[in-house]
Structure formats: structure tokens, C-alpha cells
Amino acid sequence: MDEDDTPAAPPRPPEVRFAVLGTVRVWRDGTELHAGPPQQQALLAVLLAGAGRAMSLPQLIGLLWGGAEPASATNVIRRYAGSLRRMIQPDLPRMASGQWLVGGGGGYRIDVDEDSLDLLGFRALYARAREARDEGLIDAAVRLYVDALALWRGPVAAGISAEVRGHPLFTQLDNERLTVAVEAADLALRHGEAGPVLASLQTLADQHRLEEHLHSKLMLALSASGRQAEALDVFHRLRDRLRTELGVEPSAVLSEAQQQVLAKTPPPAPSQARDEAERRSDQPVRRRHGSLLPRPAQLPAAPADFVGREAEVDSLLRQLTAGERTPPASSTMIINAIGGMAGVGKTTLAIHLAHRVADRYRDGQLYVDLRGFDLNGSAMTPAEAIRGFLENLGVSPQQIPDGLDAQAALYRSFLADRRMLVLLDNARDAEQVRPLLPGSAGCLVLITSRNQLSSLVAAHGAHPLALDVMSTESARESLVRRLGADRVDAEPEATQTIISLCGRLPLALSVITARALMNPRLPLGAMAEQLLEAKGSLDAFEGADRSTDIRAVFGWSYRTLSDDTARLFRLLSLHPGATFDVHSAAALGGLTVRRTRPSLAELVRAHLVAEEAGGRHRLHDLLRAYGREATDSYDTADDRDAAHDRLFRHYVQTAHTALRLLDPAHLVTVPAGIGPPAAAGPSSVEAAVRWFQQERLTLTAVVRQAVQDDRPHDAWRLARLLDSMYERVGHWHDWADLQLTALGAAQQAGEPLGVAHAHAGLGRAHSLLRRYESAEEHLCQALVLFEALGDRVGQAHCLRQLGWLMTRTERDVLAIEHTRRALDLYRAAGHLSAQADSLNALAWYQASLGACEDAVTSAVRSLLLYRRMAAGGGSGHGNTWDTLAFAHHHLGNLRRAVRCYERAVRLLRAGGDRYNEAGSLSRLGDTLALAGAAEDARARWRQAVEILTPIDPDWAAEIQEKLSATVSAS
Known part of the structure; x- marks a missing residue:
């Protein structure tokens, strides 16, 4: 080969470095880069904090939006990921995978090492410091500890939103820093080298103004450096802050440090200090004060007319005071179990006491009604309660592990070293409560129950209080x-x-x-x-x-009701949910809403029904029991069966109305005999989501009630109607539980179609929970059943979901195959909208992978199907023109791409789809810019920014940056 024929060496990739220990920063070849708009910086911070771990899209969405994500969240993340790739590697072709920000498995990760990410450099230095310490190389170990701490420029990911930084992903990194600082101080102090660690201790003490253990190390380090006056000043200033801000005295740890400074006591012996340091290294120091984690405040309103109970309140307050005087090293959490008969005021006392002492528990209050004596047998499980607590502590549903033990362990980890008040109301027994107990000191747990919780007294040192009637x-x-x-x-x-x-x-x-x-x-x-x-x-x-017979009291109040209201009260006792609205009350009574409202108002005035926020109502357990007895006496079995049937039909009809709004192309029909969809149901997508959020637990109870009433056919059919709602709104653990109930009901009914749909629902729920192996098993079982039943649409739905699942498990070839099979089945079933939507999705996927010719073919086929449909395909029609334009853009057919984008914009605008209209305008601007029509491109980008600013400000900011850059360049 001639010298001139020698292929040129590939260009040297740029040298890229990242920093997250402080503000988020990026350098390329020594030049610092701007990391983009705030939400894009937050995405980069999350990936850097993951330090090379892959983060799935659901994880990223939960971290960035905390459960309040927009419908466009997935697209927003993908756009930001693409923008970050191009920032790091500006010559990277669009849609190409970058060297540092790597996609795959349905998520992203940053490919970094200790030389390119300060967090990994910190951990590497820390590991080497411990190795040197264990080998007896004390001077080298101290230097390595100091070098590791010097990499921190401030709190982790400083500058991004407090909501994102409050996630455990970041707070655990701050805890790592505290752990290393304390460990370094222990080593330096016992070897007389306190000077090198002083700067880090002082910096951290300024950031953690109430962290007593850290301040104790700072005091000892100052004293060892001959600065006793400064050490004592640290003690006095922290003591004043503790008294002023928290109303508490310094702990034993801080007081012991003060005594050592005053007495100039030498540090503990090396073996003793080594044991303590190693213990602490295995249990990272947690931020007990000033935590960035969410501070829940879930207590119900304080009872306005609370009277009496002075002895009980004084007893509980004395227990709290005694517990707070106990040194933290030996203290335990304080548990008070308040027992007594129903209606005796257990909850009222617990809530009153909780409000009295809430300010002592600076990290917040958790509350849950465990429904231990629900007459329908639907007491809350410990897992349900823990999941609710974790979500209120900032954990997204996708991050909650499977299994009660794992969930309880995560819950205890969140409460470790935090001062929390936990009120567990209406507990059934100790087994229901035990997993909800914190695992460390500093917490107060108040429990109310009609049962004696003797095992909690014996095993956990709970203080029992048997509440009697009032004086x-x-x-x-x-x-x-x-x-x-x-x-x-x-x-x-x-x-x-x-x-x-x-x-x-x-x-x-x-x-x-x-x-x-x-x-x-x-x-x-x-x-x-x-x-x-x-x-x-x-x-x-x-x-x-x-004198203690309350039936006479209830009976007298009941007999004062009008006939219609008395009948409604009796039938309301049959409602399986914890709360109900006027529509479900009307269904139970077989009344119009107009006739129901006055009766509900009469019941509220008589205190036989409690009115809650949002138009909801609640029936107390005792009153429900009385109502059950009354309906047994006054109403026939046929009357009660008819009421159950009316309530079931109401929920099926309303669920179907909501489903048609959330998923118009869904082919689920109302079961025979149920009647038309509810006329008074939700009238918009937002209203449908709101209705489902309010009724979710009741709908689950209705499904379970149908099983108990030996109506398994009805049970699985209602559960099927709820699939799309769960898929959109979340609560996927509960969805999986519901589908297990539906599976058992369908098997009990001997209906293979119901079994197939339950497996399909479980497959989708498990996919979203990232239980990919079990998801695939359920979907495959559903597919086999649908094939045996000859249900082409059911098969196609399974295959399309399997295709989605394949993309999450890096089996893209299988994803294409499954999608094509689904299209064939939709075609055979004559399901035009599903064919068109699937072809459009396939086209976009093909274009994203670079198969743009195939994408054009798929998009054109989708458009032809839309043309055949009478409605023209709605916004889906416009979206397909957008996909076709996207494919032509990447084929270099810029003129054709412009025409397709312009048509997409017109169709989307006519259909009122402003969000997707803005997306098409943005991409149209990209194509025009590439074609040299810079002014036209800027005009389209301005239109997109105008639409997106109130809808998706982060995306609007990204387009505005692009617009500003082109204006500057021109």
C-alpha cells in the first residue's frame, strides 16, 4: 500500500471531566462547558450521582419530578440526553450513541472513572486511605483522607432544585462525606495530627449547623491544636442553637467533648478508637438535623373541642420527657399504645397529643389510618402503609422494592437518625403494626387500637394506655x-x-x-x-x-331521620370503601343525585356521616355496624343485593366513561346488563384522572367485594377496565395486587378470557415495576391463552407490549419482530386505529435506529390507514406526518421534510394538540436551519417557544437557547 493510501488515524476523542461534589460542572479539553437549562443540569447531576450506574426512564422521571411529572416527561428526558451528548461531543451525528452518555435498557448512564468524575476520585482516595490506615501508614492515611475531602467544593449537586437534591441518591452522598470526615478526625486525633483535618471539619460544621457528632470532632480537633477557647466557643454556640431552634439540651456526645476540652483529656486508645471508627464506617453518618429529605406533615387537624384526659396527657408527656433525657447511645424510640373500645376517643387523644409535641420532632409527622376494624375485612396491609409512607418521604413508586421485608428495611433506613412522629391509627393487632416501627432512637410512635397490643409491650417496650370513658x-x-x-x-x-x-x-x-x-x-x-x-x-x-350501651343512642338518632334519609343511611353501611361521594351514595340508594344531596346533608348535621374535603363522606365504624344491623332488620336480602348491584354498575359505568377519555381507541366494552356509560361521569382527561385518584382504593374494594359476593365474573371485568387508568396514573404495586385478585377471580369463574386479561395486566404492571422476567412470563401466558381463544386483538396487545419490553432488555431485533406480528394481527382483526398508531410508532423507532427508508414506508402505510378512517385519525394523523418528516430529514430530503412538517403543524393545530404542534414546529425549525433558511427557522422556533413556555418551560428554554445561539451567530 502506498503511503498516500494509508487511512487517516481516527480523530482523538476529547478529554472530558465531570464534577458533582459541589456545583455540577463539565470540561471538554480543559474548557468548561455550560450544562444547559436547570432541568437538564438536574438530569446530568442524577446520572453523575449514579456514578456509572444505569438509570431507567421511570427512575429518572421519579427523581426529576417526584411523582408530578408532565405527560411529556419521557420525551423531555430524551431531548435533554441528546442535548448533553451533543454538548460533550459537538460533532456527534444526531441519534448516534455518545461515548460518555450511554443509552440502553430503557435508560441512560454516564461512562466515567475516577479520573473523569470527582465522586469516583473521592471514593478511590477514601479506599486508599483506609488501606493505608489498616497497614499502619498513619501519615499517608491522613494525607489521603484530606485529599479525598478536598475534592468537595460544597454540598453535592449544589445549585439544582432542593426537591431533586432531597432525594436519597444525593443525601446519601452528603452522608458519605460526613462519614469520611468523622473517620479522618478519629484517626488524626488519636495520632496527634488534628491540624490537617481542621479545615474540612470547619467547612462541614458550617453546613451542618446542628450535627452534634460532627461538632464534637471539631471541638476535639481545635483543642488538640491548642485552640481550647475556640473549641469551647463551638460548644456554646451549638448549645445556644439547640436550645433556641429545637428546645433541647446538648446530647451526651457533645457534653463529653466539652468535658474532654475542659480537662484536656487525651483521645481514646487506638484500639478503642479503631473499633468505633470501623463501626461508624459501616453505618454512614446521617444528617439528623436540617435534612434535605421531604418533611411530611400528615397529622389530621387538631380536635377543636378537646376536653379532659388530663391524667392521660400528663402521663404521656412525662414519658416523652424522661425519654429525651436519656443519652442517645442508650435511648430507644418511645412507643405509646392507646387502647380502648370504639368511640372512646383514642384517635382524638392521639391527635391532640401529637399536635402538643409535634415541634419536638423536627423531621416531620407521618399518619395512617390502618382500618384495622373495617367491617369489609379490608384492613390496610403493612406493605400498603409502608408504601404510602415511603412516597411521602420522597421515594417514587418505581424505587420501592418488592416484598414487605425489603420495603420495611428501606422505611427504617429513611427514619434512621431522624426525629419523626409516627401516628398509627386504628390498628388491628401487633402484626399489622410491627413492620411500621422505626428501627432507631429519636422517634415517637403513637398507636391506637381496640385490641390490647400486649406483644408490643413485651417485645418493644411500648407504654400501654387503656383509655376509659370520660369522667x-x-x-x-x-x-x-x-x-x-x-x-x-x-x-x-x-x-x-x-x-x-x-x-x-x-x-x-x-x-x-x-x-x-x-x-x-x-x-x-x-x-x-x-x-x-x-x-x-x-x-x-x-x-x-x-350506661355503656351506645345502640340506644344511635337508634334514637336514627329514628329522628326522615324515611328517605334513614333508608340511605342503612344502605350506605353496605359501601365497601372507606369514603364515598354523592354519586356512589345515589347509586346505593337508587336515587338521583338531586334527591341524594339533602339526605346526605341531614346525615352530616346529625353527625351520623362525616363530611371530608373534596365532596367525600365517611361513615364511622360503629355507625356502619349499626347501619348493617338496621338494614338486616328493615331491608330484605333482595333489597341489599339490588343495592350492591347498583353500586357495582355505577362504578363500571363511570370507569368506562373515564377509560374512553384516557384511551379512546381502547376496545373494552361495558359488560352486558350494566347499561350505558355514566352521564354524570368525568368529562375531560383531567377529570378522569382526578376521579380515578379519588376512587382508586374504593374501586379495588369493589372488585374484592364482588369476589366475596361470589361474583368473580364481575370482579375481573371491572379490574380490566382499570388497567389503562393505573398505567397512566401510577400506583403500580397496587395495580399488580389488583390484577392478582382478578386472576384468582377469573380462575374461580373458569373463564380463560379473564385469565388472559389478568395475565396481560400483570405483565404491563410488572414491566413498569421493572420486574422484566416476571412481566415476560405473564405476557407470554396471556399470549398463549389469547391464541387458544382466537382473540387477535388480545394477541396483538400482548405482542406490542412484549415489543416494548424487548427494547428495555436490549433485544431490539425481537422488538421489531413482535411489533410486526402485532400489526399483522391488528390487520386481521380490522382494528384500524391500532394499526395506524402501531405503524407510526414503528416508523419512529426505525428512524431513530437509522433505518429511515423503512421508517418512510411504515409512516406512509400509517397515513393510508388514517385516510380510510372516517374521523381522519385526529392528532395521530398529524403525528404520523411529523414522523415522516423526521425520517426525510435524516435521509437528507430536506424539502420533503419541510412540506411534511408543515402539514403536521396544520393538522395538529386543527386538532387542538398544542404540545405536539410545538414539537413539530421545533423540528421544522431544525430542518429549515440545516437547509440554510435561518430566518424561517427562527420564526418556527419562536412559535414553539410561545406555545411551550406555559406548558413545558424546560423544553421552551432549550429551544430558546438554540434560537439565541443562531441569532448571535448571524
Whole structure:
């Protein structure tokens, strides 16, 4: 080969470095780069904090938006990823995979090492420091510790939003820094070399102003450097902050450090200090104060008319005070188990106490109603409660592990070294509560239950409190607070009779007080006589004598209701959900909404139903029990069955209405005999999502109720209607649980079609939960069943979902094959909209992979199908023209691409699809710019920015940067 024929050496890739220990920074060949708009910087920070780990799209979405992501979240992340790639490698072809930001498996990762990322450099130096320490090379170890800490320029990912930085991905890195600093201080102190670590300790102490352990090390380091006065000043300033901001005294750790400074006590012996350092290295120091993690405040409103219970409140406050005086090294969390009969005021006392002491628990309050004595048997499982807590602590559903043990471990990790108040209301037994207990000191747990939780007392040191009925004096004060002193004082004997016949039970007194308020001219003596004449009993809550029999109280209030309202009250006791709205109440009663509203208002006034926010209502457990007894007495079995059937039909009809809004092309039909979709159901996509969020738990209860009522056919069909809603809204763990119920129901009914749909739903839910292996198993089982049933559409749905799954598991060839098979089946079934949508998706996927000729063919086929449909395909028609333009752009057919984009813009604008219109305008601008029509390109970009600014400001900012750059260049 001649010398001239020698191929040129490939260009040297640029040298790229990243930093996340402080502000997020990027350098290429020594020049610092601008990392883009804030949300793009946040994406880069997340990937850098992952330090080479692949992050799936659901993980990234959860981290960046915390469960409030826009519908365009996936596209936004992909755009930012592409922008970051081109920033790092400006010559990188569009859609090409970069050298540093690597895609695959449905997500992204940054390919870095200790030389290109400061976080990995920090960890490498830390590892070498520990090796040197273990080998006895103390001077070298201290230098390595100091070098590692010097890489930190501030808090991790400083500058990005506090919501993103509050995620454990980042807070754990701050904890790593604390761990290394404390470990370095221990080593330096016991070898008389405190000077090198002082700067890092002072910097961290300024950032963690209430972290006592860190400040104790700073004090000892200052003292060892001959700066005792400064060391004592650190103690006094921190003590003042603790008293002022938290109302507490310094812990034993800080006080011991003060004594060592005063006495100039030498550091602990090497072996003792080594054991302590190694223990701490295995348990990273957590930010106990000033945490960036979310601070939940879930306590219900404080009871306005709380009276009495002085002895109980004083006892609980004494326990708290005694616990706070115990040194942290030996203290345990404080658990108070409040027990007693239903209606005795357990929850009221717990909430009152929680508000009294909430300011002592600076990291927040968690609350959950465990529904332990729900008459439908639908008590909340520990896993459901933990998932709710984790979501309120900032963990997205996608990051919650499978299995109760793993979820409980993650929950305990979040509460470790945090001062939290946890109120577990209405617990069934100790087994329901035990997984919800924090694992470390500093927390207060309040539990209410009708049962004695003796095993918690024995195994966890819980303080039991058996709550009795109110004292006569407190009961009278309660009546005075509500009815006024004049009315109560005017009839002392009647007042005493009412208190006695109510058994001094707070719930019963509340019902009677409501009746008295509604009838201000009715003498209390007349009310007392009616109570004396009342008969009946609630067997489960029958006291030793008549004075504790609340059935008489409920019966009297019930008999004051109008006939229509009394009937509605009875039937409401059949509702399986914790709360209900006026529409479901109307369905149970077989009434119009207009006729139902006055009856609900009457029940609320009588305190027989509680009104909650958002138009929801709640029936207390005791009142529900009374209603069940009343319906057994007044209504026939046929009446009750008819009410159940009406409620079921209401939820099926409304779910179908919501489904048609969320997924118009979905072919699910209302089961035979249910009737037309609900006329009063949601009327927009937003309303459909809101309805599902409110009714989600009730819908699950209705499905389970159908199983209990031996209606498995109805159960799996309603569960199927909920698939698209769960897929859109989230709560995928609950979706998987519901589909397991549906699977059992379909198997019980002996209906293969239901079994197939349940497997398909499980496959989709598990896919979103990243349980890819089990997802594939369920989808394959569903596919086999649909094939046996000859259900082409069911097969196609499974294949299309399998295709999506293949792209997440890097089997792109299989993804194409599955998608093509799905298209063939849709064609055979005559499902035009599914064919057109699938062809469009396939075309985009082909173009993204570089197979642009194939993409053009697929897009044209999609357009031909849209032309055949009477409605013209709606916004999907415009989206396909956009895909066709995208393919022509990458084929170099710029004129044709411009024409296709312009047509896409017109169709999308006519269909009111502003978001996708903006996307087409942006891409049209890119094509015009490449064709040399710079001014036309800027005009399209300006239009896109105008549309997107109120919808997706991050994307608007990205286009604005592009616009600004071209203006500057011109």
C-alpha cells in the first residue's frame, strides 16, 4: 500500500471531566462547558450521582419530578440526553450513541472513572486511605483522607432544585462525606495530627449547623491544636442553637467533648478508637438535623373541642420527657399504645397529643389510618402503609422494592437518625403494626387500637394506655363547650341523665350534642326521656350495664331521620370503601343525585356521616355496624343485593366513561346488563384522572367485594377496565395486587378470557415495576391463552407490549419482530386505529435506529390507514406526518421534510394538540436551519417557544437557547 493510501488515524476523542461534589460542572479539553437549562443540569447531576450506574426512564422521571411529572416527561428526558451528548461531543451525528452518555435498557448512564468524575476520585482516595490506615501508614492515611475531602467544593449537586437534591441518591452522598470526615478526625486525633483535618471539619460544621457528632470532632480537633477557647466557643454556640431552634439540651456526645476540652483529656486508645471508627464506617453518618429529605406533615387537624384526659396527657408527656433525657447511645424510640373500645376517643387523644409535641420532632409527622376494624375485612396491609409512607418521604413508586421485608428495611433506613412522629391509627393487632416501627432512637410512635397490643409491650417496650370513658366532669364540660353553659346549667338533672345514658362515651355524646344543636328549642329533659325509652343494642360493643350501651343512642338518632334519609343511611353501611361521594351514595340508594344531596346533608348535621374535603363522606365504624344491623332488620336480602348491584354498575359505568377519555381507541366494552356509560361521569382527561385518584382504593374494594359476593365474573371485568387508568396514573404495586385478585377471580369463574386479561395486566404492571422476567412470563401466558381463544386483538396487545419490553432488555431485533406480528394481527382483526398508531410508532423507532427508508414506508402505510378512517385519525394523523418528516430529514430530503412538517403543524393545530404542534414546529425549525433558511427557522422556533413556555418551560428554554445561539451567530 502506498503511503498516500494509508487511512487517516481516527480523530482523538476529547478529554472530558465531570464534577458533582459541589456545583455540577463539565470540561471538554480543559474548557468548561455550560450544562444547559436547570432541568437538564438536574438530569446530568442524577446520572453523575449514579456514578456509572444505569438509570431507567421511570427512575429518572421519579427523581426529576417526584411523582408530578408532565405527560411529556419521557420525551423531555430524551431531548435533554441528546442535548448533553451533543454538548460533550459537538460533532456527534444526531441519534448516534455518545461515548460518555450511554443509552440502553430503557435508560441512560454516564461512562466515567475516577479520573473523569470527582465522586469516583473521592471514593478511590477514601479506599486508599483506609488501606493505608489498616497497614499502619498513619501519615499517608491522613494525607489521603484530606485529599479525598478536598475534592468537595460544597454540598453535592449544589445549585439544582432542593426537591431533586432531597432525594436519597444525593443525601446519601452528603452522608458519605460526613462519614469520611468523622473517620479522618478519629484517626488524626488519636495520632496527634488534628491540624490537617481542621479545615474540612470547619467547612462541614458550617453546613451542618446542628450535627452534634460532627461538632464534637471539631471541638476535639481545635483543642488538640491548642485552640481550647475556640473549641469551647463551638460548644456554646451549638448549645445556644439547640436550645433556641429545637428546645433541647446538648446530647451526651457533645457534653463529653466539652468535658474532654475542659480537662484536656487525651483521645481514646487506638484500639478503642479503631473499633468505633470501623463501626461508624459501616453505618454512614446521617444528617439528623436540617435534612434535605421531604418533611411530611400528615397529622389530621387538631380536635377543636378537646376536653379532659388530663391524667392521660400528663402521663404521656412525662414519658416523652424522661425519654429525651436519656443519652442517645442508650435511648430507644418511645412507643405509646392507646387502647380502648370504639368511640372512646383514642384517635382524638392521639391527635391532640401529637399536635402538643409535634415541634419536638423536627423531621416531620407521618399518619395512617390502618382500618384495622373495617367491617369489609379490608384492613390496610403493612406493605400498603409502608408504601404510602415511603412516597411521602420522597421515594417514587418505581424505587420501592418488592416484598414487605425489603420495603420495611428501606422505611427504617429513611427514619434512621431522624426525629419523626409516627401516628398509627386504628390498628388491628401487633402484626399489622410491627413492620411500621422505626428501627432507631429519636422517634415517637403513637398507636391506637381496640385490641390490647400486649406483644408490643413485651417485645418493644411500648407504654400501654387503656383509655376509659370520660369522667363525668369532662363529659359535662364537653356539653358546655358545644351547647353553652346557660343551656346545660338550666337542666342539671337532664344533663346528668344524658351523660349517664351516653355512657360518658365521646362518640355517643357527640351524636346527642349534634341533635341538641339542630333543635335549640328542644329541652334537654325531653332528649333524656327519649333516651330512656330507647331499646336495642350493639352486641359487639355492649357494656356491663345500660350506661355503656351506645345502640340506644344511635337508634334514637336514627329514628329522628326522615324515611328517605334513614333508608340511605342503612344502605350506605353496605359501601365497601372507606369514603364515598354523592354519586356512589345515589347509586346505593337508587336515587338521583338531586334527591341524594339533602339526605346526605341531614346525615352530616346529625353527625351520623362525616363530611371530608373534596365532596367525600365517611361513615364511622360503629355507625356502619349499626347501619348493617338496621338494614338486616328493615331491608330484605333482595333489597341489599339490588343495592350492591347498583353500586357495582355505577362504578363500571363511570370507569368506562373515564377509560374512553384516557384511551379512546381502547376496545373494552361495558359488560352486558350494566347499561350505558355514566352521564354524570368525568368529562375531560383531567377529570378522569382526578376521579380515578379519588376512587382508586374504593374501586379495588369493589372488585374484592364482588369476589366475596361470589361474583368473580364481575370482579375481573371491572379490574380490566382499570388497567389503562393505573398505567397512566401510577400506583403500580397496587395495580399488580389488583390484577392478582382478578386472576384468582377469573380462575374461580373458569373463564380463560379473564385469565388472559389478568395475565396481560400483570405483565404491563410488572414491566413498569421493572420486574422484566416476571412481566415476560405473564405476557407470554396471556399470549398463549389469547391464541387458544382466537382473540387477535388480545394477541396483538400482548405482542406490542412484549415489543416494548424487548427494547428495555436490549433485544431490539425481537422488538421489531413482535411489533410486526402485532400489526399483522391488528390487520386481521380490522382494528384500524391500532394499526395506524402501531405503524407510526414503528416508523419512529426505525428512524431513530437509522433505518429511515423503512421508517418512510411504515409512516406512509400509517397515513393510508388514517385516510380510510372516517374521523381522519385526529392528532395521530398529524403525528404520523411529523414522523415522516423526521425520517426525510435524516435521509437528507430536506424539502420533503419541510412540506411534511408543515402539514403536521396544520393538522395538529386543527386538532387542538398544542404540545405536539410545538414539537413539530421545533423540528421544522431544525430542518429549515440545516437547509440554510435561518430566518424561517427562527420564526418556527419562536412559535414553539410561545406555545411551550406555559406548558413545558424546560423544553421552551432549550429551544430558546438554540434560537439565541443562531441569532448571535448571524
